[in-house]
Amino acid sequence: MIGHPLSFAPRPAAPTAWDRWIAVGFAVGSACFFIGPFPGFVQLVGAGADGAVFFAGSIFFTLAALLELRESTLRLGRWAADPSWWSAAVQFVGTLLFNLTTFEAMQEGLSTHQERRLVWAPNFLGSAAFLVSGLLAYRVADRARRRSGRRDREWKMAMVNLAGCVLFGLSAVASYIVPSSGSILDLAAANWTTALGALCFLAGALLLLLNTSSRRYDHAVR
Numbered sequence: 001m002i003g004h005p006l007s008f009a010p011r012p013a014a015p016t017a018w019d020r021w022i023a024v025g026f027a028v029g030s031a032c033f034f035i036g037p038f039p040g041f042v043q044l045v046g047a048g049a050d051g052a053v054f055f056a057g058s059i060f061f062t063l064a065a066l067l068e069l070r071e072s073t074l075r076l077g078r079w080a081a082d083p084s085w086w087s088a089a090v091q092f093v094g095t096l097l098f099n100l101t102t103f104e105a106m107q108e109g110l111s112t113h114q115e116r117r118l119v120w121a122p123n124f125l126g127s128a129a130f131l132v133s134g135l136l137a138y139r140v141a142d143r144a145r146r147r148s149g150r151r152d153r154e155w156k157m158a159m160v161n162l163a164g165c166v167l168f169g170l171s172a173v174a175s176y177i178v179p180s181s182g183s184i185l186d187l188a189a190a191n192w193t194t195a196l197g198a199l200c201f202l203a204g205a206l207l208l209l210l211n212t213s214s215r216r217y218d219h220a221v222r
Contacts, residue, residue: 018071019212025064026205032057033198037191051106057198058102062095087136094129097122112182120177127165127172134158134165157207164200167193 032053035041042050065088072088104110104118141158171193174186184190 022064022067023205023209025060029057029060030198030202034195037194055102058098065092065095083136084140087133090129091133094126097126116177124172127168131165131169134162138162157204160200161204164197167197
């Protein structure tokens with residue numbers, strides 16, 4: 001998840017620029033999802049602007065996930081060959097679902113049934129896709145950890161991203177729209193778990209950026 005599938009194969013110096021863009025894309029998207037549900041933000045900017053922040057964040061997630069899938073497929077020569085490719089592919093599908101849910105959430109006048117079908121359902125499925133992606137990435141990282149006997153930056157990246165996926169999953173459950181009332185099951189829990197999950201993803205993106213900078217320095221020294 002978030003750059004992790006690219007962390008376990010040697011790469012030439014030139015393509016590290018792609019990795020930096022992947023890290024930056026996930027960092028910006030994570031920042032949007034951290035700010036959007038933060039207490040007082042929607043009151044400060046209004047519901048329309050708050051929804052636009054979430055939608056913009058989902059677009060940055062999708063662009064970064066697409067670059068990651070491209071790199072995992074083309075540069076590393078992986079095509080449905082191992083868990084790391086599937087992690088990138090499932091993650092990309094999840095971001096597309098987040099595009100849908102954040103776009104529909106900006107629409108006004110939706111009925112309770114439409115909100116459940118167009119907003120909550122893709123949010124739940126997208127969160128589930130992120131969780132699957134995070135578990136696959138952690139599987140790759142933990143296998144490498146067992147071989148090396150140490151918890152390196154890649155393992156920490158996978159761990160913090162998996163925590164973010166779990167928090168996003170909890171947020172999706174808490175944001176369930178109760179049919180009888182048309183209200184969210186637990187708005188406060190949904191907001192806090194979204195913000196904390198985004199913070200985990202931001203940490204993972206920064207770890208990827210540090211990895212990229214370290215590889216660039218190593219190539220320069222050599």
